[in-house]
Amino acid sequence: MAQPTDSFKQFHYGLRPSKQVERKIMIEVLLRLSKARYNISDYTYLGFGSVYYVDFVMFHKYLFMEEMVCVEWGDVEKRMRFNKPFKFIKLKLGALLNYIPSMRQTKKYLVWLDYDRSLDLEMLQDIDGCLNRMARQSIFIITIDARPKLPTDQFDLEDMMAEERERLTVETYQEWFGRHVEKEITLDTISRLHVAPLFYEVVVERMRQTEEIIANDRSLAAVREKASQNGGGAPTVKALAASRQLQNDLAQIGEWGIILRDPSIGLVDFLHQREGKTVCLCWKLGEPRVEWWHPIETGIAGRAHL
Ligand SMILES: C[S@@+](CC[C@H](N)C(=O)[O-])C[C@H]1O[C@@H](n2cnc3c(N)ncnc32)[C@H](O)[C@@H]1O
Numbered sequence: 689m690a691q692p693t694d695s696f697k698q699f700h701y702g703l704r705p706s707k708q709v710e711r712k713i714m715i716e717v718l719l720r721l722s723k724a725r726y727n728i729s730d731y732t733y734l735g736f737g738s739v740y741y742v743d744f745v746m747f748h749k750y751l752f753m754e755e756m757v758c759v760e761w762g763d764v765e766k767r768m769r770f771n772k773p774f775k776f777i778k779l780k781l782g783a784l785l786n787y788i789p790s791m792r793q794t795k796k797y798l799v800w801l802d803y804d805r806s807l808d809l810e811m812l813q814d815i816d817g818c819l820n821r822m823a824r825q826s827i828f829i830i831t832i833d834a835r836p837k838l839p840t841d842q843f844d845l846e847d848m849m850a851e852e853r854e855r856l857t858v859e860t861y862q863e864w865f866g867r868h869v870e871k872e873i874t875l876d877t878i879s880r881l882h883v884a885p886l887f888y889e890v891v892v893e894r895m896r897q898t899e900e901i902i903a904n905d906r907s908l909a910a911v912r913e914k915a916s917q918n919g920g921g922a923p924t925v926k927a928l929a930a931s932r933q934l935q936n937d938l939a940q941i942g943e944w945g946i947i948l949r950d951p952s953i954g955l956v957d958f959l960h961q962r963e964g965k966t967v968c969l970c971w972k973l974g975e976p977r978v979e980w981w982h983p984i985e986t987g988i989a990g991r992a993h994l
Contacts, residue, residue: 707742708742710831711742711746714800714829715746715747715750718751718798719750719751721827722751726825726827728751728753729751729752729753729754730755730796731753731755731796731797731798731826731827732753732755732756732757732795732796732797732798733747733753733756733757733797733798733799733800734756734757734759734791734797734798734799734800734818735747735756735757735758735759735800735801735802736758736759736760736784736800736801736802737758737760737777738760738762739760739762739768739771741758741771741772741773741777743800743802744756744758744773744774744777745773747798748774753798754774754776756774756776756777756778757777757778757787758772758778758779758780759780759781759782759783759787760779760780760781761781761782761783761784765781768781783810784801784814784817785810785813785814785817788814788817788818788821789817789821791818791821792821793821793822793823794823795822795823795826796822796823796824796825796826797818797822797823797826797827797828798826798827798829799818799822799826799827799828800829800830800831801814801815801818801829801830801831802830802831803830803832803833804833805832805833806832806833806834807832811830811832815828815830947968949988953972953973954972954973955971955972955973955988956970956971956972957969957970957971958971959984960981962981965983966984967981967982967983967984968981968982968983968984969981969994970982970988970991978994979993979994980992980993981994
């Protein structure tokens, strides 16, 4: 099951201009529908009000709705209860999927599933469930985060064991691209295709940034200068943290079997079996996929297309 994202912590929903425009457009459309024999004030509003209930307040104020159900699965029970603006709002704590069976098939609903994440399987189940329980003339609206989620977003590069990482990479790849490829997916096929570059891009890009912080940190340069003359001084916390980060990244990248050839251009090699021989696959930051290889003993100069 997907997990609550606590998006309300990022910014108050009432203050987001685009969200407000969205609500206003809906209200305008619904008001017009009211004139075409859709008696919206008699509908039951089913929505995700989050801790601010802005949609509930507006739908009551402009559309005179008084039958309202708010579903919330975040760990915010106290705030949901305390902030509830009207007595008539029924608060249902838990996942929408659990509430759907209680929807009355004879009722006309206005349902707005205003998700704070990008499309996933659970949403499709929510949609399917709601559409099966709503009476004719009900109105169904869904909004989602339209930015596609990259497979790399799901990995916490720091906290994962190598095996777990491999398993997750394969699973994520299968989930995302499985439908589009015919052959069985293994870690090897992933390396050749798209996920590995995305994966490395995150790491190499971060290493380049950390190197830059270190290089630009004057205090660190001063420490080095003094140290060379037997002097003292302390580097800034930021430079120290960046330095430590770089060490960790280097150790991690080595553990994955990646050889960092040149961080300044983001050039990495990793070992690969090709026609019974161990060779290096070669990838450079910005290349859309892994498509070069070279024998272990030659460098990038000897690289050839896969
Ligand atoms: C974007 S906010 C809703 C904002 C609201 N529509 C407004 O106009 O202010 C989405 C809320 O729905 C909750 N949520 C998302 N998916 C859910 C689900 N499947 N079941 C229950 N609550 C969910 C989130 O925790 C979040 O608090």
